[in-house]
Amino acid sequence: MIETYSQPSPRSVATGPPASMKIFMYLLTIFLITHMIGSALFAVYLHRRLDKLEDERNLQEDIVFFKKIQRCVKGEGPLSLLKCEEIKNQFKELIKGLMLQEEKKEEENTYGMQKGDQVPQIAAHVISDASGKTSSVLHWAERGYYTMSTNLVELKYKKQLTVKNQGLYYIYTQVTFCSNQETSGQKPFTASLCLQSPGESERILLRAANAPSSSKPCSQQSIHLGGVFELQSGDSVFVNVTDPSHVSHGTGFTSFGLLRL
Numbered sequence: 001m002i003e004t005y006s007q008p009s010p011r012s013v014a015t016g017p018p019a020s021m022k023i024f025m026y027l028l029t030i031f032l033i034t035h036m037i038g039s040a041l042f043a044v045y046l047h048r049r050l051d052k053l054e055d056e057r058n059l060q061e062d063i064v065f066f067k068k069i070q071r072c073v074k075g076e077g078p079l080s081l082l083k084c085e086e087i088k089n090q091f092k093e094l095i096k097g098l099m100l101q102e103e104k105k106e107e108e109n110t111y112g113m114q115k116g117d118q119v120p121q122i123a124a125h126v127i128s129d130a131s132g133k134t135s136s137v138l139h140w141a142e143r144g145y146y147t148m149s150t151n152l153v154e155l156k157y158k159k160q161l162t163v164k165n166q167g168l169y170y171i172y173t174q175v176t177f178c179s180n181q182e183t184s185g186q187k188p189f190t191a192s193l194c195l196q197s198p199g200e201s202e203r204i205l206l207r208a209a210n211a212p213s214s215s216k217p218c219s220q221q222s223i224h225l226g227g228v229f230e231l232q233s234g235d236s237v238f239v240n241v242t243d244p245s246h247v248s249h250g251t252g253f254t255s256f257g258l259l260r261l
Contacts, residue, residue, distance in 0.1 A: 068087050069087055069088070069091055071084075072084035072087055072088060120149075120150050120152060121149050121150070121260070122149055122150055122152050122153050122163065122165065122167075122169075122258075122259070122260035123147060123149040123153070123257070123258070123259045123260070124147055124148050124149065124153045124155070124161050124257050124258050124259075125145065125146070125147040125255065125256075125257035126140035126141060126142075126145070126146055126147070126155060126161075126255065126256050126257065127140065127141055127144055127145045127146075127251070127252070127254065127255050127256075128140060128141070128247060128249045128253070128254035128255070128256075129141040129142075129158060129249070130249040131158075133244055133245055133247070134244065134245075135159075135244055136240050136241060136242070136244055137159050137160075137238055137239070137240050138159070138175070138238070138239045138240070138241060138244065138247065138254070138256070139158045139159060140155060140158055140159070140256055141158075142155060142158065144251075145251070145252075145255070147257070151164075152164045152165050153258070156236065159238050160196065160236040160237060160238040161236065161237050161238070161256070161257075161258055162234065162235070162236040163231050163233065163234075163235055163236075163258075163260075164233055164234070165233060165260070166230075166231065166232050166233050167230070167231065167260050167261070168228055168229070168230050168231075168260070168261045169228070169229055169230075169231050169258045169259065169260050169261065170226065170227070170228050170258065170259045170261060171193060171205070171226065171227060171228075171229055171237055171257075171258045172224075172225065172226035172227075172256075172257055172258070173191070173193055173224075173225050173226070173239050173255065173256045173257075174222055174223070174224050174225075174253075174254060174255050174256075175191040175222065175223045175225075175239065175241060175247060175254050176220055176221070176222045176223075176247070176248040176250075176253035176254050177189050177210075177220075177221060177222075177223075177241070177243070177246040177247050177248060178218035178219070178220055178221075178246050178248055179210070179212045179218060179219070179221060179243075179246050187212070187242070187243075188209040188210060188211050188212065188242075189209065189210050189212070189221070189223070189241070189242060189243060189246060190207060190208070190209040190241065190242040191207070191208055191209075191223045191225065191239060191240070191241050191242075192204050192206070192207040192239070192240045192241070193205045193206040193207070193225045193227075193237065193238075193239060194237065194238055194239070194240050195229070195231075195235060195236070195237055196235070196236045196237075196238065197232065197234070197235050197236075198234045198235075205227065205229055205237070206225040206226070206227055207225075208223045208224075208225055209223075210223055218246075220248060220253075222253075228261065237258065239256055
């Protein structure tokens, strides 16, 4: 006869920490975070409080120092003559340092204003270009004796000087030409300094003429034009002649320029 015995099933083993441990860790974490935040806030408060105490201490020292000066001036209090002289010297050094700082600030402000108000120098000088012999408006070379002080003046189309700033300008030109009665037909050689403003028709600023020479084959003559004019931003000036074929283009013969005053 076979007998069977039923054995009880094994108990399940807990795999995680108990609930009480979880609650303890949670509370500990909250406590640590709260402690860190509180410590940081206390450190900020303490730092500000120390700064305030330092300012108050300095203020009290300044008040005590000025009271000592008043006593020395009035001859009151237990301070000796030697002590008063020492305090007066300290006060003089303090005032001297403050005055030097004020003078330095004024110099810096003055220099800054002068530097900010300084007007850039605008000047240009060009010489004639032989490529424009057929045009009544003289052409000017972009190299050689070529001067452009800043980008506030520009040589456009090799014909005209254009300014970008309003102001008073001295404008000049020298035109050297070869002329005689046979080639000119008794007509005088005329040179004109002209102005072209945006949206307006051109107008003549200066004009001069020279009678033809009787020498053969020709005689070199020069016309000089120059004057002070007020130009606006975008204004252009150029030189016009009656007979461009007679203009002399050698170095230094024919030139054109301006200078802001």
